[in-house]
Each structure stands twice: as structure tokens, then as C-alpha cells.
Amino acid sequence: MVVPSTTTPVVRQETPPQPQPPSHDGIPTVDLSAPGGRGELSRQVARACAEHGFFRAVNHGVPPGPAARLDAAARTFFALPPHDKQRAGPPSPLGYGCRTIGFNGDAGELEYLLLHANPAAVAHRARSIDTDDPSRFSNVVNEYVGAMRQLACEILDLLGEGLGLKDPRSFSKLITDTDSDSLLRINHYPPACTIQKLDHENQCKMKSSFRIKTSNGVNQSAGARIGFGEHSDPQILSLLRSNDVDGLQVLLNCDGREVWVQVPADPSAFFVNVGDLLQALTNGKVISVRHRVIASSCRARLSTIYFAAPPLHARILALPETVTANSPHQYRPFTWAEYKKTMYSLRLSHSRLNLFHID
Numbered sequence: 001m002v003v004p005s006t007t008t009p010v011v012r013q014e015t016p017p018q019p020q021p022p023s024h025d026g027i028p029t030v031d032l033s034a035p036g037g038r039g040e041l042s043r044q045v046a047r048a049c050a051e052h053g054f055f056r057a058v059n060h061g062v063p064p065g066p067a068a069r070l071d072a073a074a075r076t077f078f079a080l081p082p083h084d085k086q087r088a089g090p091p092s093p094l095g096y097g098c099r100t101i102g103f104n105g106d107a108g109e110l111e112y113l114l115l116h117a118n119p120a121a122v123a124h125r126a127r128s129i130d131t132d133d134p135s136r137f138s139n140v141v142n143e144y145v146g147a148m149r150q151l152a153c154e155i156l157d158l159l160g161e162g163l164g165l166k167d168p169r170s171f172s173k174l175i176t177d178t179d180s181d182s183l184l185r186i187n188h189y190p191p192a193c194t195i196q197k198l199d200h201e202n203q204c205k206m207k208s209s210f211r212i213k214t215s216n217g218v219n220q221s222a223g224a225r226i227g228f229g230e231h232s233d234p235q236i237l238s239l240l241r242s243n244d245v246d247g248l249q250v251l252l253n254c255d256g257r258e259v260w261v262q263v264p265a266d267p268s269a270f271f272v273n274v275g276d277l278l279q280a281l282t283n284g285k286v287i288s289v290r291h292r293v294i295a296s297s298c299r300a301r302l303s304t305i306y307f308a309a310p311p312l313h314a315r316i317l318a319l320p321e322t323v324t325a326n327s328p329h330q331y332r333p334f335t336w337a338e339y340k341k342t343m344y345s346l347r348l349s350h351s352r353l354n355l356f357h358i359d
């Protein structure tokens, strides 16, 4: 259960603050269609991003069709024989990957497709993913990415308003740039009960069980199967959607204590993660959330994450409204390309934004 934290929200409040309505399961939740007006909605988004860097977006207005079509295409791909899937790999970092994550020894109990969200890159990659009809796959991905970009922009604009920015579109402009470096990741976590079979078939050559290691040792549950280890997302904002199989956990602030909270699966919702760049752009007013996936279910988990990112050359510097005499610049300016280079030189769990912190 998430206990509302006592942290003062960073939201500029022209009207008296409305308490965030508690959700049925304690997960920070924002109803994007709630009556109450845009002002109230923007305050709720800013508050969730400031306190937790995470929330569940419900009644988001995204039609179910694109997600259903993407899931069907993903299931078809992951059901292929290993040899056929390997045609789309190894991950460079883009492409098909099995168990290995990044280049520095991280691994998890999953296989995945990591795609650049740019239509030309999708078309190129689709040739090795759907060899019968590549445009069938790329159409489905482009449709989904379009819906995700729109939702991400809507949430970022609400955040810009909630933070009282002079130009509330400052964040969304970065991700709608034609050179945006946004990604789409489709993760397939095989059922825990059949992992022996997978090993036997020698689908990939990594060990099948990993111990949970947390940066702070909170809520450690030894022996759990790590699907995707603890990390924060490097980009601006991530939108995660999954099937009805649990596994996602987020590190939330509960009354000043950091606690790993299980996020019940909800295929009709999007789970919104603040990324490292958004933390830097807001001078730490919103926080990038640490999260992980425990893959212990006897049913396969399928999740799709859209990582909204700026162009490679974008200069990341706190917006002027977030910098005051009492709250000076926390991070030195950097480009997204520079940040990416650093993150690929580090392990998954590394708190890489700290390396850009001004002492």
C-alpha cells in the first residue's frame, strides 16, 4: 500500500490543493478523463511526477486497436523458432535480444525486440522480423508509436502546465522533433514454469536464475527471478503497457522510506515513468523512478514500453523556471548523445544522472 508522502508538491498552486484521491490499490493513479478541469489534472500529473516519478494513467483515451494489433504481431514473432528470431539480432543495442541487456554483463529472464521509433528505422528492421510481409509489421508499429507519441505529449503538456512553465510545451516539443531518438521495446517474459525447457533447448546461453540486488537493499526477496533488473529509464518519459500478468515493481517513497511496491497488471492502463532527462530538465523537481520486473509467473508476461526521447543533439539543461537562488542548477548541461554514451558504458542499475550532478 502506498502511503501518501508528506513531500511538498512542486506544483504552482493558484487554487487550493486537492488531495490526490487514493486509488483502490494504493498505486498513484491519474484519471485523464476525470471531471474537474485541466488545471486540476495538470496539478495531479505534476504531483505524481514530483512525489513518485510514476503513475498509472487510466481513461487515457487511447483506442484499444493499435495495442491489440501490436500484441498479436509480437506474439507471432516470439512464437517463431529461435533460429528465425535470431535473424533480428543480436541487439546492437537495437534488434532482437534474448536474456542479455546492454553490453556490460546485465541479463534478465526475457527476450525482447528493441526498435527505434522512427518509421524508416522500423521499416528497415521489419525486414528481419516479419520476413513474409515486413510492411505488415511496420504498419502496426508505426500506428502504435503514433498513439504513444500523442499520449506522451498530452502528459508532458499537462506536466508543463502543472509546473507553471512559460511554455508548457517545452517537454513535448523535444519528442515531436522529426529527429527524436524515441524507442519502442517489446518484452516477452516466458512463463517461470517452462524456463527449464527453454534452457534445455539452449535458446540463449545465459544462466537462468539471478538474485535480486537492490542499490539500497530495501525489500530484497532472494531467489526471485529477475526479468529486468532495477534501473531508471534514461529518456524523458516512458509509457508501459502489459498483458494481465504481474511483475512490475517500482521503488516508491512512502513517508520518507523507499519501498518496492508491486504494481498489479492492468492491460487497460498505461504506467508512466519519469525518465532521467525529465529530472534534469526540471532541475530535480520531478524524479526518475527506479523500477524492475520480477518474472515469477507461470504465465508469460508481454509488455511494451515507448521511451520518449529528444534528438541526439538536444542540449539538456534545466528550464529557467525550475532554477532559483534557493534551487540552483543541479546538473551540468549535456547532450542526449553524451548521456547515451555514458549509459552504455555502465551497468543497468547505475544511477547515471548522478555523474552529471554539480557538487
Ligand code: GA4
Pocket (backbone or CB within 6 Å): 093, 101, 102, 103, 104, 106, 114, 183, 185, 231, 232, 233, 234, 235, 307, 343, 344, 346, 347, 348
Ligand atoms: C533501460 C531502459 C530501456 O529499456 C533501454 C535500456 C538499454 C538497453 O537495453 O539497451 C540499457 C538500459 C536501458 C540503461 C543502461 C544501459 C542501456 C541497457 C544498459 C545496460 C532501451 C534504455 O534506453 O536504457
